[in-house]
Amino acid sequence: MGERGEEWEAVMLRKAEEEESKAVKKVKLVTSDGVTMEVEISTVKEMETIQAFMNATDTDNSIIFPLPKVSSHILSRIMELMSGEYDQELVKRLSHEELKEICMVANYLNMKTLLHLTASAIANLIQNKSVEFVRHFFNIINDFTPEEEVQLRKTHEWAFEGVDED
Amino acid sequence: MDDHLSSTPKNAIGLCLLPQELIQNIFLSLVLPEIVRLKLVNKSFSRIISDHTFVRQCNTLSTSTTWLFVYKKRWLRDAVLHAFTDRSSDRWFRIPIADLLKPVHFHGEDLYFLAASNNVFLFASNTVREVVAVNLVSVTVKKIPPSPLGPRGTSSWRRSGMKLVTEPSGSGHFRFMFAEFVGNHPVLFVYDSRTDTWKSTEAVESSASELSPRGGGHVFLNVVHGPSESVLVASTPECDAAVVLRPRFNYARGVGGNLSVGFSWGNVIDRLHVYGDGYMMIVKSEGDRVTGEGGVRVLKGVELWGLSLDGRKWEFVSTVGGVIEKPYAAMMGCLEEKNGIVMAALVSNCGGVWDMMWLSFDTKWMQWTWMPLPDCKMKGWNMAGISFSSGLTLP
Numbered sequence: 001m002g003e004r005g006e007e008w009e010a011v012m013l014r015k016a017e018e019e020e021s022k023a024v025k026k027v028k029l030v031t032s033d034g035v036t037m038e039v040e041i042s043t044v045k046e047m048e049t050i051q052a053f054m055n056a057t058d059t060d061n062s063i064i065f066p067l068p069k070v071s072s073h074i075l076s077r078i079m080e081l082m083s084g085e086y087d088q089e090l091v092k093r094l095s096h097e098e099l100k101e102i103c104m105v106a107n108y109l110n111m112k113t114l115l116h117l118t119a120s121a122i123a124n125l126i127q128n129k130s131v132e133f134v135r136h137f138f139n140i141i142n143d144f145t146p147e148e149e150v151q152l153r154k155t156h157e158w159a160f161e162g163v164d165e166d
Numbered sequence: 167m168d169d170h171l172s173s174t175p176k177n178a179i180g181l182c183l184l185p186q187e188l189i190q191n192i193f194l195s196l197v198l199p200e201i202v203r204l205k206l207v208n209k210s211f212s213r214i215i216s217d218h219t220f221v222r223q224c225n226t227l228s229t230s231t232t233w234l235f236v237y238k239k240r241w242l243r244d245a246v247l248h249a250f251t252d253r254s255s256d257r258w259f260r261i262p263i264a265d266l267l268k269p270v271h272f273h274g275e276d277l278y279f280l281a282a283s284n285n286v287f288l289f290a291s292n293t294v295r296e297v298v299a300v301n302l303v304s305v306t307v308k309k310i311p312p313s314p315l316g317p318r319g320t321s322s323w324r325r326s327g328m329k330l331v332t333e334p335s336g337s338g339h340f341r342f343m344f345a346e347f348v349g350n351h352p353v354l355f356v357y358d359s360r361t362d363t364w365k366s367t368e369a370v371e372s373s374a375s376e377l378s379p380r381g382g383g384h385v386f387l388n389v390v391h392g393p394s395e396s397v398l399v400a401s402t403p404e405c406d407a408a409v410v411l412r413p414r415f416n417y418a419r420g421v422g423g424n425l426s427v428g429f430s431w432g433n434v435i436d437r438l439h440v441y442g443d444g445y446m447m448i449v450k451s452e453g454d455r456v457t458g459e460g461g462v463r464v465l466k467g468v469e470l471w472g473l474s475l476d477g478r479k480w481e482f483v484s485t486v487g488g489v490i491e492k493p494y495a496a497m498m499g500c501l502e503e504k505n506g507i508v509m510a511a512l513v514s515n516c517g518g519v520w521d522m523m524w525l526s527f528d529t530k531w532m533q534w535t536w537m538p539l540p541d542c543k544m545k546g547w548n549m550a551g552i553s554f555s556s557g558l559t560l561p
Contacts, residue, residue, distance in 0.1 A: 107188055119188060123195035128257060131206045143208050152206050158302050159202040161246075161260040 027054075028064045035072035036064075043082065048110035069108060074101050078114065086113055091121050096137060099125075130163045190220050197254045198228055198558045199261070221560045225336065228557035232504065234511050234524065235261075235287070237279030237551040238544055245277065245550075247287070248542050251557070252524065258542050263287075263300060270298050270307050278320040279551025284332035285558050286340050289551075292320045299359070301338050303561055313355050314366050315346065325500055325553075326388040326441035331403060336559055345369070345387035345399035345408075352389045352399050354408035369399045369408035372477055376409060380444030380473045381503055381529060386411075388441045398444075400477065411477035436463060440510060442501035444473040446480055447510050447525075449497065462516065465492040470508060470527055484527060486534050492521070502554040506530050509554055511539075520544035 027044045029037045044050050050065050057063070067075065077098055084090045094102065103118035105111075126134050135142060144152065153160065193201055193215065201224060205212045214220065231253050239245040247261040267277070267289070277298075280288040285303040288310075290296070295317035297310040312318075328344035342357040352369045378384045378400040385405075389397040398411040438449040447470055453463030468486040473479075494514035501510040508527040513520065522539040 103188075107185070115188070119192050120195055123192045126192075126200075126204075127196050127254065128200055128259075131203060134204060134207050138207070140208050140211070144206070149206065152212075155305060156202045156205065157265065157305075158261045158263065159199040161262050163203070164257075 026062045028062060029070075029075060030064060030066045031070050031072040031075050032068050033072050035075075037072065037075060037079075039079070043079070046082065046111050046113065048112075050109060070105050071101075074098065074105060078102060078105065078111075081114065081117075086117050088117075091117060094121075096125070100138070128164045133163075186214055186217070189214055190217070190223070193220070194223060194227060197231065197251055197259075198224070198560070199249075199259050200254075202560070215560075225557075225559040228559050229284075229334075230505070231557035232502075232507075232509055233282075233555050233557060234509075234539075235279070235282050235553050235555060236513075236522075236542060236544075236549060237277075237289075238542070238547045239276075239550050240547055247279070250524075250539055250542075252526075252537075255537065256540060258540060261302065263302075266300055266302070266305065266307060267298070270309060276320075277550065278323070279553065280323055281325075281328060281330040281342070282553045282555035283330040283340065284336075284556055285338065286330065286332050288330055288342060290318070290320045290323055295319050297342075299340070299342075303558060304338055306338075308359075310342065310357055311362065311364065313344075313357065313364050315348070315355065324388070329385050329387060331385070336561070341405060343385065343387065343401070343405060345389050347389060347397075352397060352408075352410050354387070354399050354401055354405065356405040365405070367401075367405070367408045369410045372400075372409045372411055376477075377475050378409065378411065378444075378473070378477055379475055381506060384444070386442075386444040386473065391439065391441070396441075396446075396480070398473070398477070400444075409477075411473065413473055413477055413480045415471075415480045438497055438499065440499035440501045440512075442510075443503035443508075445483070445501055445503055445508055446471040447499065447501055447508075449499065449512060451494075451497075462493050462495055465490055465494060465497070465512075465514075468525065483529075484532060484534065486525070486536070490523070490536065492523070494521070498552075500552050500554060503529075504556065511552060511554070513549065513552060518545060520549070 027039050027041060027050065029039060031037065044054070053065065054063060077094065081090055081102070091099070099118055099121055103115065103122060106114040106118055126137060142149070193204065201215060205215050231251055234250045236248045237245065238248060245264050247263055249259040249261055275291050275293055277289040277291055280290050280297065282288070285301050287300045287302065289298050289300065291298070296312070299308045299310055323344070327346065328342070330340060330342050332338070332340040339359045341359070343354060345352055345354050354367045354369055355364055356367070357364050380386070383403055385401045385403060387399045387401070389399060394416070395412055395414050398413065399408050400411050401408045436451040436453070438451070440447040440449065447468060449465060450467045450469070451463040451465050468490065470483040470485070471480045472483045474481045492514065494516045497512060497514040499510055499512040501508065506529045508529060510525045512523045512525065515521070520542065522542065523536060524539055525534065525536040527534050
């Protein structure tokens, strides 16, 4: 009985601490365009890169985390996706630029669910599309010489027919 | 000074920051023709796709992917293979092969598509009566010497009586086997691409203790089918021994229910039998060939039967639950088993319009799934062969 009671007490204590820290700790994210966004600590849980930083810096005060590679527009899109529980429909509404940027940010902040979701959305977009479409999509400049390109096309000729319209 | 920096699109820089694993993960959701195509995007993509770890991952995924290949043509010059996979189930891939076949000089002759496995595709010619092996990925074509039975026309090849097996090592080497009666006795013929020779083995009658479980890696080649008994040749994948199996078929005892009433092999109930890998699919239809509208029949049900463990009888496995009703004038099919999944494609034609259906049965969970395949734009064309195959692989 005694042991049980102690255990119970410990759990309650931990809960109270958590509540308290929730109330105190806020995370301020500063975007590349200088906008400061204050978010709940629970929101940051999924951002493993920030989480790791917070675990390392044991502070009671609010944390300011600069995101020099993330614009406020993209960050608010990410917040929308998170609060919408990563609805596929929301992902479909993103522009190609937004999708790519969010994928990169998800990778940078190590957000697993978002990364998986955006990566498969990109795969869906480029599936069975022409080489030109993929280059355009990723803003990639073709660095093959015309001769190399002809040679490659010839080697893999069987794979190039019947692509979808761009 | 900063000219070349500012002319580089900003996301090209961004994309390079994505780790290779992430890009590879995106690519792994695609199927092989799409991945191969991406090699052409730029040198960095090409490098990522040629990376050994990626090739291995991709091929592992690919070999467990099933493809259905349909060869359609009007003339040889526009011959094209259509490929469908359930991993990318809303489209057919077009694989042009007329150019690939050019080196073998068939002089505009008609070819028939016999079998496919991995990257190897076999075609038979009717007038020259030869078989050629095309490797899509290594882009090679090779004539296979005539079998010990001599040159064969396309009509001599029976789909359920032959099998193409490629080496799992990815070497591109393969064995092509078929079974045929020679002087009243079933014989197994095996071509090995490593030696470029044929070997024939007379199949021996199976003893009571011999077991050749279906789905256990054995190769089952059908020789003949009667209404109550079939003759098959079973062999190990290495083709070192061949055994004759004579499974009996008792339809009335096998299934209860109204469709097994009597033995109406006439025009009331039609049965199409599709054989492969020790399985037999019975496709039942109703209709009247003579008085029906243009000879239209209606598909009513599909049953799956399999060889018993001792190979002495066909035993009932499962019937498709639910109703698949489909009017048709002519139907054919092919069937293959792999990793415990039985897959069948049923191709029907009704008034010149082709229709295809993909059925699969999971032998472990005893579960059926089926789907109509997207339009393959076959109208006005001829179908010259159909085959399942495991996925294509990167070299």
